[in-house]
Amino acid sequence: MAKTVYIAGLGLIGASMALGIKRDHPDYEILGYNRSQASRDIALKEGMIDRATDDFASFAPLADIIVLSLPIKQTIAFIKELANLDLKEGVIISDAGSTKSAIVDTAEQYLAGKSVRFVGAHPMAGSHKTGAASADVNLFENAYYIFTPSSLTSPDTLEEMKDLLSGLHARFIEIDAKEHDRVTSQISHFPHILASSLMEQTAVYAQEHEMARRFAAGGFRDMTRIAESEPGMWTSILLSNRETILERIEDFKERLDEVGRAISKGDEEQIWNFFNQAREQRQAMKIHKRGGVDSSYDLYVDVPDEEDVILRILELLRGTSLVNIHINEENREDIHGILQISFKNAQDLERAEHLITENTDYTVVIK
Amino acid sequence: MAKTVYIAGLGLIGASMALGIKRDHPDYEILGYNRSQASRDIALKEGMIDRATDDFASFAPLADIIVLSLPIKQTIAFIKELANLDLKEGVIISDAGSTKSAIVDTAEQYLAGKSVRFVGAHPMAGSHKTGAASADVNLFENAYYIFTPSSLTSPDTLEEMKDLLSGLHARFIEIDAKEHDRVTSQISHFPHILASSLMEQTAVYAQEHEMARRFAAGGFRDMTRIAESEPGMWTSILLSNRETILERIEDFKERLDEVGRAISKGDEEQIWNFFNQAREQRQAMKIHKRGGVDSSYDLYVDVPDEEDVILRILELLRGTSLVNIHINEENREDIHGILQISFKNAQDLERAEHLITENTDYTVVIK
Structure with a gap:
């Protein structure tokens, strides 16, 4: 059954979320709130959302699911506002704040006893770009999407949220808000x-x-x-x-x-x-470069300090997706450094190792 | 006049220093001390030094200049040992330790009143590689080579040291040890x-x-x-x-x-x-990537997440020396990220900006 989803805040996160929802649920109606007109216009024009408002309360009663993708303070203010609105029976409310206890506590306090479900969330993704204009359907790919269930989170709440967000291709994980x-x-x-x-x-x-x-x-x-x-x-x-x-x-x-x-x-x-x-x-400790990428596949090449040496290696790797490339610093008092290339998966890594080893004399190390 | 130089410690720093001295002073005789035989053998075989010993005191009386390229503790012990040896009149003693006061204080205390000159030094260079086998004549290029003059440092001491080390192509700088x-x-x-x-x-x-x-x-x-x-x-x-x-x-x-x-x-x-x-x-604050490179020339390109995009840019820059290349992370809660390319000088930077701007639609930023 087609649902109506209301996304409050059409910044990078909210707008990218809209794109991800549309990918798996083209029949859902997506409503958008944003204070400034610029992001509303872009989101409408690009078809990320179906209808837009600058009056948060006006669309809230229409939604089956409300996602607050806003700064922490505003998220808390809107949860309090939602407590006073006449929402759909059993509506799900969620958010995207970077800290969870203050938001979840507010929800528990203000929404308890009402016919609403709530689940706090923190999608660990982002970019240096901001605003709806930078929205990217792949922003959440392999990123952790953290849910913090509380007493307002019935088991079906999580199932419905995961279904709604399946097109994000994120890694859902549950953890207590505190x-x-x-x-x-x-x-x-x-x-x-x-x-x-x-x-x-x-x-x-x-x-x-x-x-x-x-x-x-x-x-x-x-x-x-x-x-x-x-x-x-x-x-x-x-x-x-x-x-x-x-x-x-x-x-x-x-x-x-x-x-x-x-x-x-x-x-x-x-x-x-x-x-x-x-x-x-x-x-x-295996530390991820990006909150959410479960593992990166790194290869180290001991290259001479010659012109075009990186170009030569990238030519060998043509067609392979690189996650990152970096020449590590050489400094006695710090750490290491040789050409480091990161791949998305083990197959690309193995292929690259093979290509570089076969075609150059450089030492290749995988750790 | 050809001098005799004694380098104590044939690790990466000492052996690279030997190569740098040979570059501008092929007629100087270079003596080397190292405790372990492996680095002595490599340094002799590669012609970095002319004669080697594992008995520090034995070569000291032969030297016009003695450079201690050793751990701090051993540097201090060898300065004390030098105080009791019959050295050449007016010999210069220097070192390569990462802290300076303890070493300079020891020299001032133990060498005062003797016919020796002393100047503490800290070459801010290095690599993840170690040992004479990794010696590199370019290791110190553009790196700060810090001298810490004290009462045992006559004005000619610094002139002679800078002449000795001219082949390192380092940036000499003077600062008080404390x-x-x-x-x-x-x-x-x-x-x-x-x-x-x-x-x-x-x-x-x-x-x-x-x-x-x-x-x-x-x-x-x-x-x-x-x-x-x-x-x-x-x-x-x-x-x-x-x-x-x-x-x-x-x-x-x-x-x-x-x-x-x-x-x-x-x-x-x-x-x-x-x-x-x-x-x-x-x-x-302009922060250098490497202690010693006075400035780096960085260019930022806002590239799409597509295969071979870096390859395409490096092909445009073929023949330009890159100091580094890095895709910055994308993480909302951290900082930025776009393709960052660092060059050795302003000309290369300008050339690169021009090439990328002319041949692609990507946004190029220089900060």
Whole structure:
């Protein structure tokens, strides 16, 4: 049976979601809310949505499923607004916020007792591009699409959502909202604080020690890359996950104290163990480049520093999809570096290894 | 006049230095010390050095210039040993250690009053490769070669060193030893502690929150990359730059406290300013990929996700030297991503911009 889906927020995520829903459900009617007209016009013109509004409440009663694809604060405000509207019996409400507890708690508080279903969600995908104009039906491919079920989530809620979103080709996964926020505080929220703090500390230090600007190299560059993230989004994330992040900060300060004590004492063994353990832990941890790609298939080629050497290798690999290509830095005080090529799957990786080994003298390593 | 140069330590740095000295001074005699036989044999066989020994003291009296290219601890031990040897009148002694104060202080203490000249040095170059077998005459090209003059450094000392090392094609720069250690503590030593601490914190957290392993993505990967560095080297660095690093740790803890207080209070404006300031500071800071390359010339191309698109661009750029090529990650919660190509100089950059703009529809940005 054709459903009516209401997507509030036609940014990159919302508009890409509309495209993904259309792919598997061309008969569904998709309604769209967006405050600014530009994205509404594009979404209509490109056929991503069937009807558009700038009055959120007006379309809500028409929908079988409502997806809020908005900043955290606005998501919370709209959930409260939905509690006062006359919605369809059994409507499903979901969202796309980066933190989950604050949103799920609001839903539990305001929607309980009503004939609505709710499931929090966090699609771990994105791009540097923004807005409906950048919508991409493949944006969520192989990305984690995290659901955080709560008391308003009946078993059929998840089934209906997965069916609705089947065209996204994402990896659906379920996790408790609080646990989601704990995990992301450790691997994402707190690291952003570290990166920005290191950047600020260095900027202040460089005022009196100007060579700091000059000598900063690869390691520092990597450590501060995410300090360039959009401030508004990260402010909302910190404010909606306060206790967990504060707890990570306190824990980290104790770790710094421990390293500091080892340095004060000149405890060589303890410092060596600290560095060695971290090294082993990182080597053991398979870290994905993109939240959501379950594994990447990397090949390392030890290439000479010659003109057109990359071109020569890419010519050999013509027709193979590359996920990424990168020449690693050479720096004694940092890590490694040779030509690294990442593929989407094991077959492409094997094919590339074969082609390069057969046609060049370069050493090829797969790890 | 042909000189006799004694290089102690035939690892990557020492052996590459030998090659660089030979390039501009083919008539100099180069003596080499190395504890293990393998690197001695390679260095002799490849003609990097003229004579080799495993007895450091034996060749020291023959040298006009002695370069210690060894771990920090051994550098300090050998300076003490040199103080007791009957060296040539006016011999120059230098080194290649990553921290400078401890080494320079030792030289000042043990070599003062003797007829020797000393200048501490830190060549900011390296590779993931090690040993004499990986020696590369171009290893130091455009890299900073930092000298830390002290009371044992007469003006002619630096002139003679720069003449000796002219074939390295490095960028010579002078800085006070203590200032060197302050600057590198901020942009290198302390960031290594941060990276390893974050890795350990996450590994411990992941024992109880296993999704942390699963959801870790690009930002976390970047923040922990240097946690894979060689533990022994970093232990020596920390131990030889204790006070400065401890001071950076304390300062950083105060910064974490300040962010923590803003989070506790829910001070949206302060948190936004924190992130925004760090973002602006990083955008303003030109960070080099490699310690030593004074500037990189980067071009960004907004490419579609199509097969062979990189190949097509590299074909346009055939014959242009690339320093690096990288597809930036796409992740909403991190930073950007488009094809980034780095060139050696402004001419290559302009040529590339022209070629890509003329021959494709892709947007090209230079920052």
